[in-house]
Amino acid sequence: MKQALNAADLVDLDGARIHRGAYTDPEIYRAEMDRIFKSTWVYVAHESELPVTGDYKTTTLGKEPVVIVRSQSGAIEVLSNRCRHRGASVCQAPTGNARFFRCEYHGWTYKNNGDLVGVTYGEGYDDGLDKSQLGLARWPRVESYRGFVFASYTADVPPLVEHLAGAREYLDLFIDQADGADFRADHGTQELRYAGNWKFQLENGCDGYHPNFTHRSFFRMMSGHGEADSGNYMDSKAPAMARGLGNGHGVLDQRTSSGSHYSDRVRLAPGAGPLLERLAERYTPDELERHLSNASSVGFNLTVFPNLQVIGTHLREIVPLDVDSTAVRYTPLTVAGHPEELNQLRLRAHELFYTAAGFGVPDDGEMFARLGTGMGADVDWVLLARGVHRQSAENGTTSAHITDEVPQRSIWLRWRELLTEPVEAAR
Amino acid sequence: MSAAVEDFVYDEAALLDDADYDRWLALWADECVYWAPYRRDVADPAATVNLIYDDRARLGDRVHRLLSGDAHAQDPPSVTSRLVGPVRPVTNPTWRPELAHDATFAAGFLLTEVRRGERRQYTGRATYWLRGESDGTRLVAKRVDLLEAVGPLGNLTILL
Numbered sequence: 001m002k003q004a005l006n007a008a009d010l011v012d013l014d015g016a017r018i019h020r021g022a023y024t025d026p027e028i029y030r031a032e033m034d035r036i037f038k039s040t041w042v043y044v045a046h047e048s049e050l051p052v053t054g055d056y057k058t059t060t061l062g063k064e065p066v067v068i069v070r071s072q073s074g075a076i077e078v079l080s081n082r083c084r085h086r087g088a089s090v091c092q093a094p095t096g097n098a099r100f101f102r103c104e105y106h107g108w109t110y111k112n113n114g115d116l117v118g119v120t121y122g123e124g125y126d127d128g129l130d131k132s133q134l135g136l137a138r139w140p141r142v143e144s145y146r147g148f149v150f151a152s153y154t155a156d157v158p159p160l161v162e163h164l165a166g167a168r169e170y171l172d173l174f175i176d177q178a179d180g181a182d183f184r185a186d187h188g189t190q191e192l193r194y195a196g197n198w199k200f201q202l203e204n205g206c207d208g209y210h211p212n213f214t215h216r217s218f219f220r221m222m223s224g225h226g227e228a229d230s231g232n233y234m235d236s237k238a239p240a241m242a243r244g245l246g247n248g249h250g251v252l253d254q255r256t257s258s259g260s261h262y263s264d265r266v267r268l269a270p271g272a273g274p275l276l277e278r279l280a281e282r283y284t285p286d287e288l289e290r291h292l293s294n295a296s297s298v299g300f301n302l303t304v305f306p307n308l309q310v311i312g313t314h315l316r317e318i319v320p321l322d323v324d325s326t327a328v329r330y331t332p333l334t335v336a337g338h339p340e341e342l343n344q345l346r347l348r349a350h351e352l353f354y355t356a357a358g359f360g361v362p363d364d365g366e367m368f369a370r371l372g373t374g375m376g377a378d379v380d381w382v383l384l385a386r387g388v389h390r391q392s393a394e395n396g397t398t399s400a401h402i403t404d405e406v407p408q409r410s411i412w413l414r415w416r417e418l419l420t421e422p423v424e425a426a427r
Numbered sequence: 428m429s430a431a432v433e434d435f436v437y438d439e440a441a442l443l444d445d446a447d448y449d450r451w452l453a454l455w456a457d458e459c460v461y462w463a464p465y466r467r468d469v470a471d472p473a474a475t476v477n478l479i480y481d482d483r484a485r486l487g488d489r490v491h492r493l494l495s496g497d498a499h500a501q502d503p504p505s506v507t508s509r510l511v512g513p514v515r516p517v518t519n520p521t522w523r524p525e526l527a528h529d530a531t532f533a534a535g536f537l538l539t540e541v542r543r544g545e546r547r548q549y550t551g552r553a554t555y556w557l558r559g560e561s562d563g564t565r566l567v568a569k570r571v572d573l574l575e576a577v578g579p580l581g582n583l584t585i586l587l
């Protein structure tokens with residue numbers, strides 16, 4: 001009989017290599033759902049998805065079906081989408097507004113903060129039913145950082161800002177590009193799926209080594225439109241950084257190398273002409289350049305371990321459905337204070353790369369399929385050693401060249417901690 | 428309805444199934460819209476996020492990317508087969524392109540894609556805005572409403 005895999009043995013930190021079992025073993029996946037998705041902060045929503053009392057969305061966090069709701073008190077609650085009576089889900093729609101959630105199986109009713117308020121034919125329970133103990137199971141910790149809502153299934157976790165570590169600085173930079181206005185998740189969430197492990201997407205979203213290869217067709221296309229040296233801002237000579245930010249977080253920071261690439265893309269968007277003319281009347285050339293560039297990307301790709309990536313102008317939530325099945329939820333953002341023309345150009349920039357029919361994301365998905373094929377081979381180790389010799393550490397962050405696998409090593413360092421620390425310490 | 432319109436719609440589907448993308452691209456007018464919304468009730472594609480919202484330049488990019496040999500999501504390429512239902516005139520569409528056109532028609536379709544040994548089906552309705560030009564009929568706009576657009580989606584790099 002095959003020996004069960006030990007998580008500690010799957011991450012070889014000295015050799016900067018990962019055993020394929022960390023991506024393919026069902027037992028490891030089950031351990032991840034417990035030790036990661038139910039033991040630390042996970043991203044759950046952007047506040048603008050739930051602007052009004054009673055607004056909710058349903059989703060799964062790890063394997064847990066939940067309702068994320070702005071309850072009557074105004075607080076955001078993360079509730080288990082599971083009736084305490086016989087276990088049916090109490091909320092069916094992906095999004096909506098409700099003061100109560102009612103289980104339609106036998107009619108039990110809960111307030112939108114999860115409290116059980118109605119049990120049908122209550123005389124059947126004598127005095128034995130304590131409603132105060134039978135509310136929808138509630139995730140004990142929910143905190144928002146400037147509109148980004150995170151929750152923890154385990155109560156005993158450090159404050160969210162502590163968890164965010166070096167990722168906080170980049171969240172601030174992202175949010176501050178809106179010049180004090182609020183981001184709005186006002187165009188829904190679009191879900192893609194692929195047959196492969198959830199960490200393929202996690203590693204890919206902070207991988208500065210892959211764009212010029214995986215996305216070659218995109219960069220060649222942009223070169224054809226006169227985008228000078230397209231893709232150079234992520235090549236081996238680019239003056240840009242990949243960084244590990246602590247607690248598994250990481251970033252590709254290409255602000256120092258991206259030049260006018262991002263604004264050029266926006267200027268090429270379908271229907272851009274009249275929008276650009278109107279914007280040119282409103283902004284100085286420098287302001288316009290900055291806004292157009294930000295409409296495509298603020299110049300870094302942020303990963304907040306384990307399930308959030310902030311890329312381009314969207315939020316990306318990674319949902320590990322099974323060891324070899326992953327959902328990726330894309331939520332494009334607009335800015336409440338910006339002119340409609342600018343917000344439309346943001347949406348065009350998003351469509352260019354980040355849809356199932358886009359010019360970028362499907363090529364990443366193809367690489368995930370190829371990883372699935374390749375990792376079927378009886379060859380144990382995946383190498384993440386790029387840039388080990390030239391990285392530098394300072395104040396809890398580790399930095400090296402943008403093509404280096406620093407963010408991936410940051411992910412696995414945290415992964416190993418969470419999967420190997422004693423359960424008593426994790427809970 | 429003229430047999431010519433029916434033939435145009437069926438021929439267009441056949442060009443896609445035959446992967447004859449250059450000839451397919453030549454069907455389009457110089458100014459055009461190729462649009463696949465996420466929802467049927469979208470009033471203005473410019474004001475929301477779309478699965479596909481191309482003008483002529485981006486549509487050309489889309490086709491040329493597929494032909495470039497570098498579009499990994501189509502390596503290996505998909506094969507497709509489209510069953511196009513009866514072609515019917517549309518008198519009062521909820522959206523229309525701001526481009527000159529002579530006629531609007533729609534047809535239901537069932538599109539089967541096979542890639543890497545897996546079969547995937549898309550079901551929906553395509554609406555065509557057509558214009559007669561001196562050298563033949565041109566596609567001014569095509570709107571493709573997919574049942575599957577609500578998601579989840581995967582690799583949708585075939586042309587619709």
